[in-house]
Amino acid sequence: MKGFKVIDPGALTLYQDLGRKGFRKYGIPVSGAMDSMALRVANLLVGNSDSEVGLEVTLGGLKMITLNPLHVAVTGADLHFTINGEYFPPWRSFHLKAGNRVHFKNRKTGLRSYLAVQGGFPAPIFLGSGSVFQRGHMGTPISKDETLEIKESNRRSLDEIKIPEKYLPRISERNPIRVIMGPQVDRFTEEGIRQFLHSIYKIKSQSDRMAYRLDGPRISHHGKADIISEPVMPGSIQVPKDGSPIILMADAQVTGGYAKIANVIRADMRVLAQKMPGEQIHFEAVELEAAYRALEEEEILLSEFQKSGPFGVPDPM
Amino acid sequence: MSWPTYQPLGDNGLLISYEEKIDPNINGRVRFLSEKIEEHGFLWLCEVVFSFRSLLVIYDPHRIRFPEVAKTIKRIEGTLQASQAYSPNLYEIPTAYGGPYGPDLKRVAKFCGLSPQAIIEIFSSTVFTVYFLGFLCAQPYLGGLPETLHVPRLESPRLHVPAGSVGMGGIQAGVITIDQPSGFNYIGRTFLSLYDPLKIPPTYLKAGDRIVFPSLSEDQVLKLKGNPPILKGQR
Numbered sequence: 406m407k408g409f410k411v412i413d414p415g416a417l418t419l420y421q422d423l424g425r426k427g428f429r430k431y432g433i434p435v436s437g438a439m440d441s442m443a444l445r446v447a448n449l450l451v452g453n454s455d456s457e458v459g460l461e462v463t464l465g466g467l468k469m470i471t472l473n474p475l476h477v478a479v480t481g482a483d484l485h486f487t488i489n490g491e492y493f494p495p496w497r498s499f500h501l502k503a504g505n506r507v508h509f510k511n512r513k514t515g516l517r518s519y520l521a522v523q524g525g526f527p528a529p530i531f532l533g534s535g536s537v538f539q540r541g542h543m544g545t546p547i548s549k550d551e552t553l554e555i556k557e558s559n560r561r562s563l564d565e566i567k568i569p570e571k572y573l574p575r576i577s578e579r580n581p582i583r584v585i586m587g588p589q590v591d592r593f594t595e596e597g598i599r600q601f602l603h604s605i606y607k608i609k610s611q612s613d614r615m616a617y618r619l620d621g622p623r624i625s626h627h628g629k630a631d632i633i634s635e636p637v638m639p640g641s642i643q644v645p646k647d648g649s650p651i652i653l654m655a656d657a658q659v660t661g662g663y664a665k666i667a668n669v670i671r672a673d674m675r676v677l678a679q680k681m682p683g684e685q686i687h688f689e690a691v692e693l694e695a696a697y698r699a700l701e702e703e704e705i706l707l708s709e710f711q712k713s714g715p716f717g718v719p720d721p722m
Numbered sequence: 723m724s725w726p727t728y729q730p731l732g733d734n735g736l737l738i739s740y741e742e743k744i745d746p747n748i749n750g751r752v753r754f755l756s757e758k759i760e761e762h763g764f765l766w767l768c769e770v771v772f773s774f775r776s777l778l779v780i781y782d783p784h785r786i787r788f789p790e791v792a793k794t795i796k797r798i799e800g801t802l803q804a805s806q807a808y809s810p811n812l813y814e815i816p817t818a819y820g821g822p823y824g825p826d827l828k829r830v831a832k833f834c835g836l837s838p839q840a841i842i843e844i845f846s847s848t849v850f851t852v853y854f855l856g857f858l859c860a861q862p863y864l865g866g867l868p869e870t871l872h873v874p875r876l877e878s879p880r881l882h883v884p885a886g887s888v889g890m891g892g893i894q895a896g897v898i899t900i901d902q903p904s905g906f907n908y909i910g911r912t913f914l915s916l917y918d919p920l921k922i923p924p925t926y927l928k929a930g931d932r933i934v935f936p937s938l939s940e941d942q943v944l945k946l947k948g949n950p951p952i953l954k955g956q957r
Binding site: 434 | 859
């Protein structure tokens with residue numbers, strides 16, 4: 406069924422799901438929603454499985470007209486989402502009629518908003534995932550005048566839901582970004598490590614879904630900055646010879662040859678995902694136990710909300 | 723230090739590192755260990771990624787924690803036999819050398835004190851080993867470059883190198899699978915299909931495979947455009 410007609414694709418709008426699994430050994434990035442928690446919640450709000458393909462709207466500008474009655478949800482950044490001109494904050498679902506104008510007007514807080522629709526989008530599947538990864542010739546951004554199809558859904562109709570405050574993923578304003586030090590922490594001087602943990606870093610404009618480049622006090626190495634290329638992950642913080650850290654993000658390469666001072670914990674990747682170039686961040690070293698706890702807390706929050714909510718778990722197919 | 727080492731990579735990775743060198747035996751052990759880990763079918767295992775001398779085990783922190791992963795992998799490592807599970811394939815990747823396809827051929831020849839023809843002869847008769855597929859889009863990292871062809875990488879990388887470019891940098895050789903920036907010295911080009919996002923897996927090559935880059939004319943190489951690497955048997 407026809408879902409939306411795209412009037413303006415905005416700065417960057419991409420199909421994303423929870424990523425490509427099992428192909429990193431062939432050099433294929435994971436990709437997937439930068440703020441995976443936001444996409445999962447958007448999907449649950451419309452009765453989809455949490456891994457369904459949604460739209461990742463970066464910065465805003467996306468303008469579309471609905472071509473059929475649709476049940477949609479908007480989560481993540483507040484990009485001044487409007488329906489027929491009326492503003493709605495994110496983290497809720499909506500019943501839209503055919504002919505509604507939806508518009509992510511401009512950025513208020515955060516950077517990436519997610520739009521899920523009941524049934525999901527039939528995005529082209531590459532290596533088992535609908536996530537767009539342009540450099541690897543896997544899909545393209547949403548473009549002007551495109552008609553977005555929607556998969557038919559025979560799920561029960563759900564109410565419009567607004568996520569109660571207490572279940573809202575505590576987003577964006579969290580600072581510092583928590584990291585696990587290593588594995589090449591011994592490649593850095595004491596002063597370099599001190600700089601890394603006690604300085605403010607600014608996200609440079611040359612930052613995208615592949616990596617965030619940071620500007621700030623240089624992190625000095627003992628000897629060489631280069632290592633024999635080894636596996637890296639989204640969250641890995643590489644420091645090349647110039648001493649400026651690079652945080653790898655969802656579309657990151659799978660191997661890299663720069664020493665890694667630390668890795669961002671899973672639970673804080675979505676915090677980074679909502680940071681704009683120009684914004685400042687700083688880091689805090691934590692132990693593995695604290696990282697696991699943070700991840701667990703998010704899952705507990707999500708499952709409590711699922712149990713409490715009127716929408717329950719997705720219907721069996 | 724005693725190798726291998728077992729370190730956390732963030733809160734869902736275990737990085738296993740062997741001696742700090744690029745060596746076929748070490749790489750063989752890394753590949754073999756990765757196969758063995760995958761064979762177990764652990765439910766907590768998300769993916770295994772490896773490179774020259776390191777292996778990353780990505781686990782699901784909702785199912786298992788680092789100390790348990792490390793213990794399990796150490797046990798598997800300790801029981802590894804020397805033998806290789808996978809018998810590698812030998813492939814030919816016909817390549818057009820020099821001219822517009824090999825912008826660095828003359829400079830490489832000068833650096834090595836040889837003629838361009840001699841460079842082509844040495845390179846095209848070398849049997850390379852795929853150490854791993856990495857970086858982006860199934861890029862093979864090749865070992866086996868003869869010492870006479872060890873040429874430093876460019877001081878400043880080119881911003882755009884076309885897919886299919888064949889070349890070398892330092893002790894490594896490679897062929898790139900998508901257009902990208904690169905600091906390698908490129909001496910030739912192939913038009914074979916080395917990366918296909920519609921195919922599962924997205925490449926014909928596998929770590930451990932052997933590759934030769936025979937020299938063919940531009941016409942012949944262009945005629946093979948889009949074909950898979952030519953299987954010449956097992957090695």
